[in-house]
Amino acid sequence: xxxxxxxxxxxxxxxxxxxxxxxxxxxxxxxxxxxxxxxxxxxxxxxxxxxxxxxxxxxxxxxxxxxxxxxxxxxxxxxxxxxxxxxxxxxxxxxxxxxxxxxxxxxxxxxxxxxxxxxxxxxxxxxxxxxxxxxxxxxxxxxxxxxxxxxxxxxxxxxxxxxxxxxxxxxxxxxxxxxxxxxxxxxxxxxxxxxxxxxxxxxxxxxxxxxxxxxxxxxxxxxxxxxxxxxxxxxxxxxxxxxxxxxxxxxxxxxxxxxxxxxxxxxxxxxxxxxxxxxxxxxxxxxxxxxxxxxxxxxxxxxxxxxxxxxxxxxxxxxxxxxxxxxxxxxxxxxxx
Numbered sequence: 001x002x003x004x005x006x007x008x009x010x011x012x013x014x015x016x017x018x019x020x021x022x023x024x025x026x027x028x029x030x031x032x033x034x035x036x037x038x039x040x041x042x043x044x045x046x047x048x049x050x051x052x053x054x055x056x057x058x059x060x061x062x063x064x065x066x067x068x069x070x071x072x073x074x075x076x077x078x079x080x081x082x083x084x085x086x087x088x089x090x091x092x093x094x095x096x097x098x099x100x101x102x103x104x105x106x107x108x109x110x111x112x113x114x115x116x117x118x119x120x121x122x123x124x125x126x127x128x129x130x131x132x133x134x135x136x137x138x139x140x141x142x143x144x145x146x147x148x149x150x151x152x153x154x155x156x157x158x159x160x161x162x163x164x165x166x167x168x169x170x171x172x173x174x175x176x177x178x179x180x181x182x183x184x185x186x187x188x189x190x191x192x193x194x195x196x197x198x199x200x201x202x203x204x205x206x207x208x209x210x211x212x213x214x215x216x217x218x219x220x221x222x223x224x225x226x227x228x229x230x231x232x233x234x235x236x237x238x239x240x241x242x243x244x245x246x247x248x249x250x251x252x253x254x255x256x257x258x259x260x261x262x263x264x265x266x267x268x269x270x271x272x273x274x275x276x277x278x279x280x281x282x283x284x285x286x287x288x289x290x291x292x293x294x295x296x297x298x299x300x301x302x303x304x305x306x307x308x309x310x311x312x313x314x315x316x317x318x319x320x321x322x323x324x325x326x327x328x329x330x331x332x333x334x335x336x337x
Contacts, residue, residue: 095205214264
């Protein structure tokens, strides 16, 4: 008589059965690490105004999330790192001499209305940092324009020698837009701007100080598998192609403004971008297209914020239209229709 063997009982949970060592906190810290070289260089070149901007933005973002969870009696979520990333990105999207109270309000809006009001991380439709940036731009655009280049040039060698107390002027993008509107041609050599835009640009936002360091940080995230290459490739490629179609220098328009910060660090936000590979490429192309059109035919020389936010809103539709085919599943009559 043979003995009957009984297999040990096993419990199988619901799908998906995919495991990974990556954690939300780890991913967010990698993003901060990739931004660190550019942020440190911004502080080194612009001094205490940059330190103040980073400090106010980060503290306000973390404080808003802590206070919201405390008032709602929910578990604290600061450890996931998302509020830290939002604070850093918001700071890097603003001019260094932005008044501190505007930065604090922008951070509050980014966390409260950009993320927590939707239910927290994983539920937000739009990139929180860009929600805060858009709110500040639309509410106090005149103030931002007035402070954009005031007092940034203390690092220039001839600053004190010329006897100036301050230097004010439009950014390269602003001058380029004015030149196009006035005569259809540029009053300066766009190719001559490559080096300062790559290495030491004292115009625009904190995130525009060095395009080279942003590219380096973005490549690190791609190599580590933190972000999908399709979004920045589609974004930057389309931006360059449309700029060329408008008869302008594509390299200048990729390096200038917030294109690189947006393409590598904002458009790639997991929650507000598509999930499918094809969808990410379509999404990236859309970001580049609307950014370029906003820059060349829109009222503002810089339109990165609104281009990405617009595509955030289209991300669910893009996901639905680019959903990969599932094999082995029989469609219902409604799905066939």
